[in-house]
Amino acid sequence: MQPFSLFSLGGVLLVSVEEDIDDAGIRELLARVSSRVSREAISGVIVDLHHFEVLDSHLARQLQALARVLHLLQARMVVVGLCVPVVMTLLDFGITLPEMEFALDVEQALVRLHESGPQASGPDAGELS
Amino acid sequence: MKDISEVQLDEGFLSEIINAITSGIFVTDLEHNILMINKAGARMVGKRPGDCFDRKCYDIFKTPMCRTEFCTCDIVTSKDRANYGETTMQVGDRQVPIEYSSRPLKNYEGKIIGCVENFIDISERLEKDRIILEQKESLLKKREEDIRHLQDEILELSTPVIQVWDGILTLPLIGTLDSHRAHIAMERVLQSIEQTRAAFVIVDITGVPIVDADVARHILQTAAAARLMGSETLLTGVGPHTARVISDSGVSLENIILKGRMTDALQYAIAQLEERRLQMKKFSHFMGALGEEGEKEE
CATH class of the missing domain: 3.30.750.24 (STAS domain)
Known part of the structure; x- marks a missing residue:
């Protein structure tokens, strides 16, 4: 079984990632998401991480890479579903994921993607930790 | 009624005085034989003075120091100085804490011929100290608890x-x-x-x-x-x-x-x-x- 699943929500792609995703899985995810974004003219990608109880720095870097790829493809990426322990660990390691956007849940993410318009702003490149 | 100044200070009267003292006093020779012990001292070990004469002091008092290098009689007689300390003596199957002080006994020529030791029962004092310490500790513990509780409260x-x-x-x-x-x-x-x-x-x-x-x-x-x-x-x-x-x-x-x-x-x-x-x-x-x-x- 695939360690992630993709749902199309008309212009927005919802990516739900399982916790046991490995390197090969991440590569596969990057390839599939980016090809679908460019083929179907998708303006926003919501990455749902609520299955994760732990998020290591490696995966955080992969997510950053995905965000950059999507930025180059003129799509916005919103991460949802980070739980408290994950957030605390990320901050303890000094990881603030500055190039990404976050939302409380998929619903809020959708609102966010629609409110400022698909092309309005990419990831806030100027943000520092 | 006789005035005390009229009493003759002879041997008998001196022993009366020694027997009237409430702390234990005894005298040993260099071989640890008890030459003299007063009533209070004998009572503290549960005996009469008559039972103690000519017996070895270590048989009577049975302290942990007896017959070791810490024997106070040996220390004072060999070093010609006073010695103080605390220890316990065994009375029956009970350990009684005592405080003792010893001095060498010299004859008219200045030669050391034995050791004079006096001792008091300090079990009551120790018990009091223990109670005070316990009260202090419990008070301290309670205060610490209070402070911790308050800190949590403040944090909350x-x-x-x-x-x-x-x-x-x-x-x-x-x-x-x-x-x-x-x-x-x-x-x-x-x-x-x-x-x-x-x-x-x-x-x-x-x-x-x-x-x-x-x-x-x-x-x-x-x-x-x-x-x-x-x-x-x-x-x-x-x-x-x-x-x-x-x-x-x-x-x-x-x-x-x-x-x-x-x-x-x-x-x-x-x-x-x-x-x-x-x-x-x-x-x-x-x-x-x-x-x-x-x-x-x-």
Whole structure:
């Protein structure tokens, strides 16, 4: 079984990632998401991480890479579903994921993607930790 | 009635005096034979003076020091000096704590011929000391508990996270903000965000008297955490002094939306929420589809 699943929500792609995703899985995810974004003219990608109880720095870097790829493809990426322990660990390691956007849940993410318009702003490149 | 000055100080009267003393007194020769013991001393070991004469002192007193290098008789007779200490003697099957002092006994030529020792029972004193110590300890323990309880209470009081509106949390900070408190506040905020799904967190620092670079960093950290959860952080209550300090410290507050007063922050947040609600209505058909999708996912 695939360690992630993709749902199309008309212009927005919802990516739900399982916790046991490995390197090969991440590569596969990057390839599939980016090809679908460019083929179907998708303006926003919501990455749902609520299955994760732990998020290591490696995966955080992969997510950053995905965000950059999507930025180059003129799509916005919103991460949802980070739980408290994950957030605390990320901050303890000094990881603030500055190039990404976050939302409380998929619903809020959708609102966010629609409110400022698909092309309005990419990831806030100027943000520092 | 005879005056005491008329009494002749002969041997018999001296022994009367020695027997009247309440602490134990005994004399041994160099071979540890007891030459003399007064009534109080004999009573303390549960014997009569007559039972102790010509017996070895270590058979009578049975202290842990007897017949070791710490024997006080040997010390005073070999070194020609006084010796003091505390030990226990065995009376029946009971250990009695005593305090003793010994001195060498010399004849008219100045030659050491034995040892004079006097001792008192200190079990009552030790018992009293123990009770006092116990009381002190329990008092100290209680006070420590009280202090810890108060600290917890203060910590609890000092980091309240209040939901003032649907989707808006406030964190009014009062008092000094150290890293411990900041950490607790952050954890509280995150938990509250998770529970209430609040899109906005308003941090108010009107009540923080000293805002320095560290405090600013703590607030920034909280904002970063809230951002990862998907909430936005607003900061209110920044006075002119605080503004200067933050500006001088070089900490940039770019993840944070600054508002002058709590009212402004609330108005801003409510307006934003309202806008989002309208957006959501626009895409209601969308949400319906999403709801079904979400159910499948669960």
